[in-house]
Amino acid sequence: MITHIFFALTASEMGLSPTIIALTVVSSIVFIVGFAKSSRENEYKKLMDSFIERKEESD
DSSP states (O other): OGGGTOOOOOTTTTTOOHHHHHHHHHHHHHHHHHHHHHHHHHHHHHHHHHHHHHHHHHO
């Protein structure tokens, strides 16, 4: 009776080969790392821009 509650397909039943799964995992990791890196760079750029603006205003 409890087995009717849970339903899942294996990767092979969905037509996913180990190559496709590996490619998906690698692509996901590359995306997350790239997003984090670009976000950090944008933060630093905004911080430097605001610092330069303050310095120019005080001159």
